Amino acid sequence: MTSSPPPLDATQLGAYFALIEASSLLKHAVEQQLRDAGDLSYVQFQLLATLGDSPTGSRRMTDLADGVVYSRSGLTYQAQTLEKRGLVTRTPSSDDERSITVTISDEGRAVLAGVFPGHIAVLDDLLFAPLSRSDIETLADVLARARDHMRQTPPRSAEPRRRKKTADPS
Amino acid sequence: MTSSPPPLDATQLGAYFALIEASSLLKHAVEQQLRDAGDLSYVQFQLLATLGDSPTGSRRMTDLADGVVYSRSGLTYQAQTLEKRGLVTRTPSSDDERSITVTISDEGRAVLAGVFPGHIAVLDDLLFAPLSRSDIETLADVLARARDHMRQTPPRSAEPRRRKKTADPS
DNA sequence: GTGATGTGCTTCGGATTCGAAGCAACTGAG
DNA sequence: CTCAGTTGCTTCGAATCCGAAGCACATCAC
Secondary structure (H helix, E strand, O other): OOOOOOOOOHHHHHHHHHHHHHHHHHHHHHHHHHHHHHOOOHHHHHHHHHHHHOOOOEEEHHHHHHHHOOOHHHHHHHHHHHHHOOOEEEEEOOOOOOOEEEEEOHHHHHHHHHHHHHHHHHHHHHHHOOOOHHHHHHHHHHHHHHHHHHHHOOOOOOOOOOOOOOOOOO | OOOOOOOOOHHHHHHHHHHHHHHHHHHHHHHHHHHHHHOOOHHHHHHHHHHHHOOOOEEEHHHHHHHHOOOHHHHHHHHHHHHHOOOEEEEEOOOOOOOEEEEEOHHHHHHHHHHHHHHHHHHHHHHHOOOOHHHHHHHHHHHHHHHHHHHHOOOOOOOOOOOOOOOOOO
């Protein structure tokens, strides 16, 4: 009944659905582990991990939001929550008075470290177990390319407030 | 600083992050398109699509929830919303009095059809554009295997209310 | 049949989410 | 300097989400 005007073959559909399903299932499982091990939501974990990954242990709010694909207001909420728990600190930036720099605390690093082993265990059991070495390599490569492409492709019909990269030479 | 007790090499990490990032970005983009084209949330689209895919156009509530990886209560909410909009009907099942069968309506199929072309366009532009034919095939294969594995692996430490498949032969 | 347990769904309460609007600091042109 | 436009973040309101608890039917043992 559903006519198929612009085609999309079975393989493509399969890839799409598998992507969505797999990421949903994985996220769900990981979420539970994080909740149990350190009382963290997935976003909170992502934020701490992102900060921990940074050489300085800190990032601007906006960059954090972009990094984890989250709304600004949502990030404000989560940052406040994390700050209340003492896992991060928020300090106004010196060069730009509006900007706020979020920094992971020792406590934050501790929670992160406490949660990480279990996190990895879940990944191994659920995601990597059924995959071969080369499967994983291919997956990493292909998905990274897709991600990069999406990152640089502006959201069809640019929003009122453009992104930062708008080096429009017109 | 973060010691790395149970290893997880760069490739694995890359695959994991790419998976999460790519699916987040894609979901986000698709969500916007669905909102514009048919005022549907992503879950609502998934539900309609799942129903539309069924030979009978209907499914049990629980199966729907499992299919789209959603909480039961969340599904109740969405099913009510969709019913109010006339996109689905909900009727008690005949063989099991507790069970409710959700069925997509003509109106629902219409909305689905109206939204589909744009949906596919987004997929083509964002996900498939930078990928080769064989990339897509591999992606479909690998992710399908991962998904199947996660589907059949019970959530580490089975919950109070077990899943249906517990054919424990002990 | 009767009770104990399991299963399907909903209700409830609280937490999270987002977009729109608002505020404050920056930037550039005149 | 001063104004307009931009950018960084927060507040606000409304929608959505989940888990725990509850209700009703089903199933199984006795």
